[in-house]
Amino acid sequence: MADVPTQEAPMTGTRTRSTPLTEDDLEIMRILHRAFRRDGARLARTAERYGTESEEVHDALLVGWHGFSSSLHHHHTIEDAHIWPVMRAKLADRPDDLAVLDAMEAEHALIDPALERLEHAFDDREADRDEVAGRIEELLTLLRSHLDHEERDAFPLISELVTAQEWQALTKASMKELRLSDIAQISPYLLEDASPAEVRVVLDELPAPVRLVHRFWWNPRYQRVRRWE
Ligand SMILES: [Fe+2]
Structure with missing residues (x-):
């Protein structure tokens, strides 16, 4: 995360307690x-x-699906366990904004079971096309409206309320809860079809050694695996 000089420490570039999040911090979201x-x-x-589809294509679908479903599940867990609580503590006298966070949790609570229902349908090779299509439609309807809602109402609150220090601390705490195999998927997953500018934003946020591991190990391995089709 880039250093942003603040009024409290204008000459040093040190991040103080009140350093706001940068656009790059939110750009990753x-x-x-x-x-x-x-x-x-x-x-x-x-x-x-x-x-x-052939068995081979079905296997590729499952690999792509698991990358997506586990990334989405982890993202929701991090928001519910780490991001919203930091914000709630600052919103005691703002019921309308607290209601936005309640809505985020309620929407997550609908999406996770929809992920599970689709997972079961993919696992059951007897499940027919209409059933699978219905479950995909159910999931996508929930997901699209949730992403739009979060960007519209929760993102402005994140940038208003969460400081850069809190962001760093919660990123660190949430990474500790993930397995190494999950962490190894995050940057390649994010950057699968990212623009050069997006690649730069994400890689700049990683410590130099992690950037190297991404470049020479995680990303090439991710690219070698057939996904989705
Ligand atoms: Fe989100």
């Missing part, structure tokens, strides 16, 4: 949401041709 929409479009295509 936007890039992640774009990755979810990218995979939402892949799921919509899956709904059209489901049941006609």
Whole structure:
């Protein structure tokens, strides 16, 4: 995260307690949401041709699906366990804004079971196309409206309320809760079809050693695996 001089420490560039989040900090959330929409479009295509694919393609679909569903699940867990609580503590006298966070949690609580229902449908090779298509439609309807709602109402609150220090601390705490195999998927997943500018934003946020691991290990390995189609 880039150093932003503040009024409290204008000459040193040190991040003080009140350093606001940078646009790049939030841009990573936007890039992640774009990755979810990218995979939402892949799921919509899956709904059209489901049941006609070979076993090989079905396996590739499952690999892509698991990358998407686990990334989405982890993202919601991090928001519910780490991001919203930091904000709630500052919103005691703002019921309308607290209601936005309640809505975010309620929407997550609908999406996770929809992910599970689709997971079961993909696991059952007897499940017919209409059933799978119905579950994909159910999930995508929930997901699209949730992403739009979060960007419209929660993102402005995040940038208003969460300081850069809190962001760093909660990012660190949430990474500790993930397995190494999950962490190894995050940057390649985010950057799968990112623009050069997006790649720069994400890689700049990583410590130099992690950037190297991404470049020479995680990303090449991710690219080698057939996904979705
Ligand atoms: Fe989100």
